[in-house]
Amino acid sequence: MYFQLARRNLMRNKARSLLAIVGIIIGVMAVASIGVFGESLKATVLENFQNVANEVIITPAYSTGHFEIDEKIARKIEKMSYVKETIAVKSGWATLEVKGKSGAANVYGMDEKAVKDLFEAEDGSIKLKGYCIVGKSLAERFKLRAGSKIIVEGREYRVSAVLKEEGARFDINPNRALILSVSDFDKIFDAKYSMIIVKVRDINEIEAFKSAIEKTINSREKKVSVFELKMILEKIDETFKQVTVFLMAIAGVSLLVAGVSILNIMLMSTLERTKEIGVMRAIGAYRESILRIFLLEALILGLIGSIIGGLLSIAGGYAIDMLVLGSAKYVLTPSTAFYMLEGITFGIITALISGLYPAWKASRLEPIEALRYE
Structure with a gap:
């Protein structure tokens, strides 16, 4: 029943709901695509050094005069x-x-x-x-x-x-x-x-x-010093992980914008449906029921947008890899699935957080005041 009510409410204003979904799609796609690109860039760089991973360089111990x-x-x-x-x-x-x-x-x-x-x-x-x-x-x-x-x-x-x-x-x-x-x-x-x-x-x-x-x-x-190249590879790996996180954080700004869009849509929906909420409360609907309906609406928007954005992130990662690296051989790897799921998860969480305040506000409306609202 809650799902049907939430779906019906979203379908009342298709254009507004569609715009919210598009915002989530763009945000999730940006975050996941950047993650895929960062992993591809790291793999490409490390590929050039893999053949020296087992190398150790021995030099004279200059510090002791050798x-x-x-x-x-x-x-x-x-x-x-x-x-x-x-x-x-x-x-x-x-x-x-x-x-x-x-x-x-x-x-x-x-x-x-x-x-x-x-x-x-x-x-x-x-x-x-x-x-x-x-x-x-x-x-x-x-x-x-x-x-x-x-x-x-x-x-x-x-x-x-x-x-x-x-x-x-x-x-x-x-x-x-x-x-x-x-x-x-x-x-x-x-x-x-x-x-x-x-x-x-x-x-x-x-x-x-x-x-x-x-x-x-x-x-x-001490006559010789020993320097292992594996240590350099570990540093490169660590550095690229930090770079990827930084780029994903920048891309996450678009997801934040999408969250603000959902917040705005849900607040407008709360105002437009004030009388409807009053009727529901007057006939016995609990505050938790109103809260659940509004959160479900945000969840539906987040799920649809996040799943589509996650799937499209493969195409986004492929496009960025081809544009920057000239190769897309690292796009379809286990790490791609990880970044897709990460993007989808962040998209859903963003949608739910954005819907919390409007849902709480709607659930706090008093029946008499809501019925008198024009």
Whole structure:
């Protein structure tokens, strides 16, 4: 009976009810779509770092006066049971000369296989014996391409490859660097390792690996520092969660506007139906019954608008992902369902809260005063 009365009251003014529903649809759609987009953005960013989640970067312990990692320590790390693969890196600054133009650049000494694992060639093919590899920015600076000649500290090398431009990296960024084989590097520099990149067999063994480093290498004196990239991924995940919440809060303003619209509609409805409420109270209707009818009206508006808005949020999330990210592969994920339900829940709660005061006001009307109202 209450549902029928509430439905009938809403149908009396279809345009007004429709506008309230549209407001809820827009609000719920905005909140859920932004949530879907935030999750897609986070997944896209993390995708670029997933292949380094099991990486640990070992550097000299500069704080205790160590500036290099010697061969003995490198071999110890390589033989540890938790290690899947190690990439030992040497580095130094050198003077370059190309067709009379000179400058300085960071030079890495690395194994050819390691370079192939870490980077991709944009021009030429990766090979190091007697050759060198240059980063994108360095190639543009000296107008280098595969086959170009370059003099490094008086020694001539031919460029075998120009690497693709790299984004932010936490291990090696070769954009402005030149890479030589370890043997060629040793002909120019008298340097030990400046960094060792360790790929741990299992991401869950990182803590055990760090403990092993402390026991075997840093037991008497801190010689190396350990930096795990998993920690960066956790920070990125936490940051994007905060950004998503912030964006959803901004989008929630539209839901607040929809709530004000429902509040206005219900107050107007209370005024217009004052005499009707008086008649109901005069023939024995309880205050709770009046309260229930008005709250049910708000609930119906909230349910219809929230469900439609939740379903449309998939299309909204898809549109935003395509516009900003150029891909929508993360739209249909479990997180999308979560944000849909979250948007629907907030929409319904907003509608009910907006209907509370009008419902309470209607239930407090005295029969005699209501019947005399014009």
